[in-house]
Amino acid sequence: MSISIKGLNKHFGKYHALRDVELSIPDGELVALLGPSGGGKTTLLRTIAGLESPDSGQILFEGRDAALQRPRDRGVGFVFQHYALFRHMTVFENIAFGLRVKPRTERPSEDEIRAKVGELLKLIQLDWISDRFPDQLSGGQRQRVALARALAPKPRFLLLDEPFGALDTKVRKELRRWLRELHDELGMTSLFVTHDQDEALELADRVVVMMEGRVAQVGTPDEVYERPATPEVFQFLGNVNLFHGRLAEGGFRHHAQATSGRDAALAFVRPHDLEVERFASSESSVAAVLTHAYALGPKVRLELRRTDNSAPMEAELSRDRYRNLGLVAGDPVWVTPTNLRVFSADEDVVI
Amino acid sequence: MSRGASADPVWLRRTLLTVGVGWIVLLVVAPILAVFGGALGRGGAAFLDAVFHPDTLSALKLTLLAALCAVPLNTVFGLSAAWLLSRFQFRGRNLLGTLVDLPFSVSPVVAGLLLVLVWGQQGWWGPWLSRHGIHVVFAWPAVVLATVFVTFPLVVRELLPVLQEQGSSEEEAAILLGAGGWTMFLRVTLPNIKWALLYGVVLSATRAIGEFGAVSVVSGHVRGQTNTLPLHVEILYNEYRFQAAFAAATLLVMLSVVAVAVKGFLERRAHR
Numbered sequence: 001m002s003i004s005i006k007g008l009n010k011h012f013g014k015y016h017a018l019r020d021v022e023l024s025i026p027d028g029e030l031v032a033l034l035g036p037s038g039g040g041k042t043t044l045l046r047t048i049a050g051l052e053s054p055d056s057g058q059i060l061f062e063g064r065d066a067a068l069q070r071p072r073d074r075g076v077g078f079v080f081q082h083y084a085l086f087r088h089m090t091v092f093e094n095i096a097f098g099l100r101v102k103p104r105t106e107r108p109s110e111d112e113i114r115a116k117v118g119e120l121l122k123l124i125q126l127d128w129i130s131d132r133f134p135d136q137l138s139g140g141q142r143q144r145v146a147l148a149r150a151l152a153p154k155p156r157f158l159l160l161d162e163p164f165g166a167l168d169t170k171v172r173k174e175l176r177r178w179l180r181e182l183h184d185e186l187g188m189t190s191l192f193v194t195h196d197q198d199e200a201l202e203l204a205d206r207v208v209v210m211m212e213g214r215v216a217q218v219g220t221p222d223e224v225y226e227r228p229a230t231p232e233v234f235q236f237l238g239n240v241n242l243f244h245g246r247l248a249e250g251g252f253r254h255h256a257q258a259t260s261g262r263d264a265a266l267a268f269v270r271p272h273d274l275e276v277e278r279f280a281s282s283e284s285s286v287a288a289v290l291t292h293a294y295a296l297g298p299k300v301r302l303e304l305r306r307t308d309n310s311a312p313m314e315a316e317l318s319r320d321r322y323r324n325l326g327l328v329a330g331d332p333v334w335v336t337p338t339n340l341r342v343f344s345a346d347e348d349v350v351i
Numbered sequence: 352m353s354r355g356a357s358a359d360p361v362w363l364r365r366t367l368l369t370v371g372v373g374w375i376v377l378l379v380v381a382p383i384l385a386v387f388g389g390a391l392g393r394g395g396a397a398f399l400d401a402v403f404h405p406d407t408l409s410a411l412k413l414t415l416l417a418a419l420c421a422v423p424l425n426t427v428f429g430l431s432a433a434w435l436l437s438r439f440q441f442r443g444r445n446l447l448g449t450l451v452d453l454p455f456s457v458s459p460v461v462a463g464l465l466l467v468l469v470w471g472q473q474g475w476w477g478p479w480l481s482r483h484g485i486h487v488v489f490a491w492p493a494v495v496l497a498t499v500f501v502t503f504p505l506v507v508r509e510l511l512p513v514l515q516e517q518g519s520s521e522e523e524a525a526i527l528l529g530a531g532g533w534t535m536f537l538r539v540t541l542p543n544i545k546w547a548l549l550y551g552v553v554l555s556a557t558r559a560i561g562e563f564g565a566v567s568v569v570s571g572h573v574r575g576q577t578n579t580l581p582l583h584v585e586i587l588y589n590e591y592r593f594q595a596a597f598a599a600a601t602l603l604v605m606l607s608v609v610a611v612a613v614k615g616f617l618e619r620r621a622h623r
Binding site: 086 | 520521523524525526527528529530531534538539542543
C-alpha cells in the first residue's frame with residue numbers, strides 16, 4: 001500500500017502545525033519521520049491515521065481519498081508513544097481486542113482468535129506472559145505487546161510514534177533490529193516518528209526530515225546525511241562546524257583566507273571532516289587551540305577554539321592519529337576542512 | 352518486637368487513640384444510639400406504628416422516588432459532561448466547568464427559590480404548565496427537580512479527574528483497532544472509570560436521600576403527598592412527637608449506613 005499526501009495543512013488554534021506537506025511513501029518501505037520536537041512529525045502521523053483531520057489537503061491510500069474512510073476502516077496499525085495498552089486487560093486480551101471488535105460477519109471464532117494471538121505472542125517472544133496485566137511488564141515488553149496488538153487485525157500500514165523513545169539504550173538497540181526484521185518479514189508499509197537521527201539513519205529505507213511543519217528533505221539515509229538540503233537539516237543531523245565566508249573564483253573562501261569575493265556564504269564541516277595538524281598544510285587551514293580532548297569508543301573528540309575569532313570547533317580523530325600527534329590541552333594546532341558543504345543565498349555548491 | 356526510630360512512645364499512642372475514639376463516640380456514635388434510643392423509648396410497638404404510619408411510608412416513597420430519578424439522570428449527565436470537559440477543547444469550556452459546580456456552591460435554599468421562580472405559578476413557564484393541568488411546584492415533580500439540582504455536580508466531579516489523568520490514548524487505540532464509539536466506551540472507557548463512577552453514584556444517592564433545604568422550599572409540606580423523609584422528621588419534631596420523629600430518623604440513618612458500607616467496599620476495590 002502506498003500513501004501519498006498532497007498540500008496538507010493543519011492548525012491548532014493559531015499554531016500552524018503542518019504547512020503544505022507533500023509526501024509520497026512507496027509500498028513496502030520503512031520510512032522515518034525525523035525532526036526536532038515541535039516539527040510536526042507526530043501531527044502528520046496522527047493525521048495519516050485519522051486521529052486528526054487536516055484543514056486542507058488530501059491523503060491518498062493507494063490513490064483513494066482517506067477522508068472518505070473512517071479511521072477504523074483505514075487499515076492502520078498504530079503504536080503509541082506511551083504504548084496506550086488497555087490497562088484493565090491482560091496481554092492476551094489486549095492483543096485480541098482488534099479481532100474481537102470486528103463486525104460479526106468478519107469476526108474470527110474463539111479458536112481462531114486464540115490461535116492468532118498465540119502466533120503473535122510467539123512472534124514477540126512473550127508467550128509466557130499472556131496472563132499478565134500491562135503494569136506488570138517492563139517498558140520493552142509493553143512496547144512489543146503494543147506492536148503485536150497493532151498487528152493483530154492485519155493492518156496495511158504500521159504507524160509508530162517515537163517507538164523507542166522511553167526505553168534504555170540496550171533494549172532500544174535490540175528492538176530496532178527486531179522491528180527491521182519484522183518489517184521485512186511482514187512486507188507492510190511502515191512509518192515511524194523519531195527525533196533520534198541515529199535511529200532514523202540506521203533503521204529506515206527512506207528518511208523524511210520535518211522542520212517547522214514542513215518537509216525539509218526526503219531521501220535515503222545516505223543522501224540525507226551526505227547531502228543535507230538546507231543549513232537547518234545539516235545542523236540537525238549531527239555535530240557541525242560552521243565557517244562564514246564568500247564565494248570566489250575556484251569556490252568557497254572562508255573569512256580567514258580572503259575578504260574579496262562575490263556572495264556571502266556558509267560552509268558546514270562535520271567533525272570527522274576536519275584534519276588536525278601541528279603545522280598548516282594548505283591555504284585553507286586555520287589556527288586554533290586545543291581546549292579539551294576525550295575518548296569516545298574508538299574515536300577521540302577534540303574541542304578547539306579558533307585563534308582569530310575564538311569560535312569553538314569540534315574535530316574527531318582516530319585514537320592512533322591522536323596518539324601520533326601527542327597533543328595536550330593548550331597546544332596550538334592547525335585545522336583544515338577536507339569536506340565542506342556550502343550554502344549561499346541562492347545556490348549550494350560542494351567543494 | 353523492636354521499636355523503629357519513627358515509633359511513638361506508648362503513652363502518646365494511647366492518648367491519641369483515646370482522643371480519636373472519644374471524639375468519634377461523642378460526635379457520631381452517641382447521637383446514632385440516641386436516635387435509636389429515642390425511637391424505641393416507648394417500646395417496639397410504638398416504633399413500628401410510627402415507621403409504618405402511612406405518612407411515613409409516603410415520605411419514604413417520595414424520598415426513594417427522588418433518589419431514583421436523580422441518580423440515573425445525574426449519572427448520564429455526569430458521564431456526558433465529564434466526557435465533554437475532559438476530551439474536547441471548545442469555547443466556553445471553562446465556563447461550563449464552573450457552571451457544573453454552581454449547585455454545590457449555592458445555598459440549597461437559594462436553589463429551591465430558583466425553582467419556584469422558574470416553575471412556580473408566577474414563574475416563567477409555571478402559568479403555561481398549570482393551564483395544562485401540570486403542577487410542578489408544591490407537588491412531587493418539584494421535589495424531584497430540586498433533588499436532581501443539588502446532586503448534579505457529584506458524578507461529574509468524581510469522573511473528571513480520573514478521565515483527565517487517563518488521557519485519551521487508550522480510546523484512540525481502540526478506535527484505530529476497529530472499535531466503534533459505543534464499543535470503545537463499553538470496553539475501554541467504562542472499565543477504567545467504573546469505580547469512580549460507582550463512587551459518584553453512591554455519593555449522589557446519599558445526598559439525594561438526605562437533601563433538606565432545597566426540597567423544603569419547593570415541597571409545600573403536604574403530609575402524605577409532598578413530604579420527603581427529612582421533611583417528615585422535621586414536622587414530627589416540631590409537633591413534639593419526638594418518638595415518631597426518631598423512628599422516621601432511624602430509616603434515614605439506616606439508608607446512610609448502607610450507603611457508607613457500599614462506599615467503603617468500593618473504595619477498597621478501587622485501591623486494589
